Amino acid sequence: MYAQMVKSDVGQDDPARLAAFQARIDAGEKIEPKDWMPEGYRKTLIRQIGQHAHSEIVGQLPEGNWITRAPSLERKAILLAKVQDEAGHGRYLYCAAETLGVSRDALTEMLIDGRMKYSSIFNYPTLTWADMGAVGWLVDGAAIMNQVPLQRTSFGPYARAMIRVCKEESFHQRQGFDIMMKMAKGTAAQKKMAQDALNRFWFPSLMMFGPSDKDSVHSAQSMAWKIKMNTNDELRQKFVDQTVPQAAYLGLTVPDDTIAWNAAKGGYDFAEPDWSEFFDVLKGNGPCNSERIAARRKAWEDGAWVRAGMLAHAEKKKARKMAAE
Amino acid sequence: MSAEWPLWEVFIRGQHGMAHRHVGSLHAADAEMAVKNARDVYTRRNEGVSIWVVEARHIAASSPSDKGPLYEPATSKVYRHPTFFDIPDDVGAM
Numbered sequence: 001m002y003a004q005m006v007k008s009d010v011g012q013d014d015p016a017r018l019a020a021f022q023a024r025i026d027a028g029e030k031i032e033p034k035d036w037m038p039e040g041y042r043k044t045l046i047r048q049i050g051q052h053a054h055s056e057i058v059g060q061l062p063e064g065n066w067i068t069r070a071p072s073l074e075r076k077a078i079l080l081a082k083v084q085d086e087a088g089h090g091r092y093l094y095c096a097a098e099t100l101g102v103s104r105d106a107l108t109e110m111l112i113d114g115r116m117k118y119s120s121i122f123n124y125p126t127l128t129w130a131d132m133g134a135v136g137w138l139v140d141g142a143a144i145m146n147q148v149p150l151q152r153t154s155f156g157p158y159a160r161a162m163i164r165v166c167k168e169e170s171f172h173q174r175q176g177f178d179i180m181m182k183m184a185k186g187t188a189a190q191k192k193m194a195q196d197a198l199n200r201f202w203f204p205s206l207m208m209f210g211p212s213d214k215d216s217v218h219s220a221q222s223m224a225w226k227i228k229m230n231t232n233d234e235l236r237q238k239f240v241d242q243t244v245p246q247a248a249y250l251g252l253t254v255p256d257d258t259i260a261w262n263a264a265k266g267g268y269d270f271a272e273p274d275w276s277e278f279f280d281v282l283k284g285n286g287p288c289n290s291e292r293i294a295a296r297r298k299a300w301e302d303g304a305w306v307r308a309g310m311l312a313h314a315e316k317k318k319a320r321k322m323a324a325e
Numbered sequence: 326m327s328a329e330w331p332l333w334e335v336f337i338r339g340q341h342g343m344a345h346r347h348v349g350s351l352h353a354a355d356a357e358m359a360v361k362n363a364r365d366v367y368t369r370r371n372e373g374v375s376i377w378v379v380e381a382r383h384i385a386a387s388s389p390s391d392k393g394p395l396y397e398p399a400t401s402k403v404y405r406h407p408t409f410f411d412i413p414d415d416v417g418a419m
Binding site: 160 | 330350354369
């Protein structure tokens with residue numbers, strides 16, 4: 001999940017309008033940018049879609065790390081296409097957020113100065129090529145769990161962005177699994193790398209769904225507004241149920257001794273991740289937090305003269321064209 | 326640097342002789358860049374054969390509050406639909 005612990009805002013709106021708005025959502029209608037909406041709905045969505053967009057953009061960094069070191073030209077081309085998709089997904093989502101009245105530049109600045117977050121998962125390093133497999137298989141797999149139901153979310157531009165993202169995302173998960181299959185069925189050293197990648201990414205992937213939120217007021221409000229479609233625990237359970245047999249297929253061991261099939265609930269029992277680590281990473285103390293933000297800041301600041309120059313050039317061209325007409 | 330590149334709305338014609346359809350928006354300094362960016366953002370998998378871009382500020386739109394006055398008059402005119410008329414089966418296809 002690319003949006004974690006999004007706080008919901010409840011504004012001071014007129015109760016009659018609020019009730020009418022809720023009725024539209026309950027009837028399955030989509031809310032469009034120019035429709036009336038509660039301030040809390042708008043603010044919560046900006047926070048959620050913004051965080052989702054930032055995750056796509058920052059998520060390019062751990063993978064970009066391996067583009068020049070991919071083991072073959074074909075793998076390099078595939079990884080490049082995947083990372084380009086992440087940029088595109090960030091773009092779709094920023095567009096959706098902008099329809100709520102926040103500018104793209106303001107969103108970027110809020111990411112860089114720490115007012116907005118991105119998913120905790122991208123604060124972990126990608127140490128070996130097998131990590132490219134684990135990221136595609138587990139991280140994109142977890143993201144899909146969350147994004148598929150969001151295609152039905154109540155805010156039209158967000159739902160449409162999610163439809164585009166989901167169409168492209170399954171390529172990402174499959175390419176990751178393909179890397180894992182190659183590594184797991186390769187030499188003993190390659191299999192060891194695959195196992196090591198699974199060991200390091202398993203619990204951080206479970207953390208992507210966020211802590212249990214069954215008693216959270218924010219989640220209850222967001223679910224009523226249909227901007228959150230499932231609880232964190234539901235999605236995490238679904239992810240584990242899907243992933244454990246895939247790990248078995250690869251001949252790899254999920255790094256959790258407590259995993260066992262529970263026939264009564266029709267799913268696996270599994271160990272919770274270390275939530276103190278999760279909160280620590282969110283606070284900025286993960287292995288790569290400062291590196292990620294420094295990379296985003298550098299790209300933003302180094303690109304400033306290009307953005308200004310392109311705009312000045314476009315204005316000059318426009319003035320010249322006007323003079324000629 | 327405070328000025329933001331303008332926002333463009335993007336319309337793509339799919340493969341099958343369809344009309345251009347709105348797909349999303351993007352930022353670009355000018356129209357030429359908007360078309361190039363649209364190619365990269367919206368047609369990475371052969372989704373289109375033609376791209377239109379228009380600066381978002383040039384689009385005029387109806388307001389949601391006009392929904393009643395604009396569309397309600399049509400709902401009472403059911404005779405505009407062919408199914409309003411009963412044609413006997415003996416007449417054949419019409």
